[in-house]
Amino acid sequence: MSELDNLLASREMILVAGSGGVGKTTIAAAMGIAAAQRQKGKILVLTVDPAKRLATALGLDEVGNSPVRIEPAIFKAAGVTVRGELWVAMLDTKAGWDELIRQHAPDAEVREAVLANPLYQNITSRFVHSHDYLAMEQLHDLHATGDFDLVIVDTPPSRNALSILDAPSRMIDFFGSRLLRWLTVPYRSRLFTVASKPFYQIADRVLGSRFLQDIADFFVLFQAMEKGFVKRARAVEALLGDAQTAFVVVTTLETAPSHEAKFLAQALLNRGMTLGAMVVNRVLPARLAGNDAIASANALLAAGPELVDAVAEQLDDVSPKTVAAVLAQLAERFDDVALVASRETERRAELATFATTMLDAPWLTGDIHDIAGLGELAEHLRVDSVNG
């Protein structure tokens, strides 16, 4: 059994994290297919805003928060044999917030007042990194239903990948914060509280008291939902640290993504969370940086007209001049690729010190946009690589 299959079989939840643009969505989808190939149960991939062609390939044209099953016929047509069921849901943050408000509002009056508040949309989309929090909330919900044997979450792209880990505690902090207390004390007593008076004067002059009051009204309503929110946030926090949960960090070997991957791996370690695997995406073949190839490129640079003539003789309808140009170009350009490949080999070795399981996905020349392509990617991830 490969390390990938081991990981997928031993967990109930996998959170796929990493910086933007590294192919998280594709890797999460491929892992979903890999799990469905080997396991009998129900597997869910919870994804965010996938590239349109990937969505189409997964049959995700009009999917909202509710999971939909990928039809067996689609797998059959792609030549991928599955034992389990693969379900997919897309995270819709706006719909998600509305649902949260409905769940946590103590009564219909509060609920309707919040949903109708003019600031509601603006505020919910901005504070406490709500995208991250919503992803964690949905995960908690799906886990609580027990409907799925394995849930794989493609976490939202965030400027700092850590924000997903801290989203629940930030939500808890927010409800206990000075800001919320300050905003929700009645207008008149706020004016006469000595401590906040100078602040209020500034805020009033800069923002206008009407705007402040609008904000305050919103948060007074919001505070009515504190109990439900805080309780839930604690549950979500516990889930992230649970033994059945593992993180998979996806990265490429470019400077910025690998830097972020190291940072994230360290942060998981510090928080006592499990790093199930690190997936290195778009890896150049190691042989590109090999000594054989470098020696050949150098020899090619130094080769004389005899080689050019010998090659030209074996090809149809080519002039030795063109052949000479091609061989020179091959030799000169090789350095570029070899340089990139050798830097990437070094970066991969650094990353390997953080994770016991490293899974490589090669740099495929085309983009993946169908089930067959995802199946192929899953096969690549199954090939156990030798660390270091």
Next chain:
Amino acid sequence: MTSLLDLDLLWVTGKGGVGKTSTAAAIAEVAARSGRSTLVCEMDAKGALASALGVDELDFTPVEVAPNLHAMSMSTEDALREYLRLFVRIPFIGRIGPLAKTFDFVADAAPGVKEILSVGKLCFEVREKNYDLIVVDAESTGHIVSQIGAPKVIADLVQVGLVREQTQWMLDILNDVNRTGVAVVTTPEEMPVTESSELLRRLTSETGAHPAVVIANRVLPVLFDRREQAVVDQLDAALPTLIDAVGPGASVVLEAARFTDARRRTGAQHLGRMRSELDAADPPLNIPIITVPELFARNGGRRVVSLIADGLADELDIEISSGQRANGE
């Protein structure tokens, strides 16, 4: 169309990892080397701009990092402090420290307040004509709309107060196609191109600001012309000869070239798709897509920025003074 460098304010955005900061630094360098007094400002205080410019760190007070080239890092708290000093004339400036911290809480929760302080600072520099050009290393494509659009949001939401009154002059600057532009940096890959294309098509309706240019970064060179390609295509037939002559690595050398060329072709397709999507937009987006070659140097830093600047100056057809490359980096 106004030339890129004749704008007053240029926002540079792009999906994470495409080289947004290096490109912003390079545009600023081109402007400075063309004789324009230039300010480049990092909005997220991550320090990437400082390393791109080869300096230790940047803060709210601009420093001249090269002739004509000034650099700063945005700070909401400092922007608030300056704002209060200049416009509100708050008498107790000395006690503003803890107040600014509290204000930060509100700014975090209230829509657009934090953004408008930063955007306001940049617009203020434009209004005071302190520089010929301000280049902003802005938020990534996912967040740029709420950044540039902050004055619009505030104008819509806030009924009265100083902030409300001050959104109009900012909007006048931001919405003027001859003064403010947005440069979107992308790499020739599927996701960055898709995100950039979507952003460009909704930018003006959601923020009022106008796209100025697409900068395609890390574009691979064409390795072979058509006649040479015909040779490459049948080179496998001569592979044994090559291996005899230069060793067993010959096949990998050939593979590397084919691999690079396949990537280049895929990239060109993505950029072609972007062009047709921009042309098909309503109204059509006639902005240029200019390219910066792949430099095969995956580490950033000042030298790379200067190389990008050289490439951009060529593409923009701008004459610049000689670069920084001779200073022993």
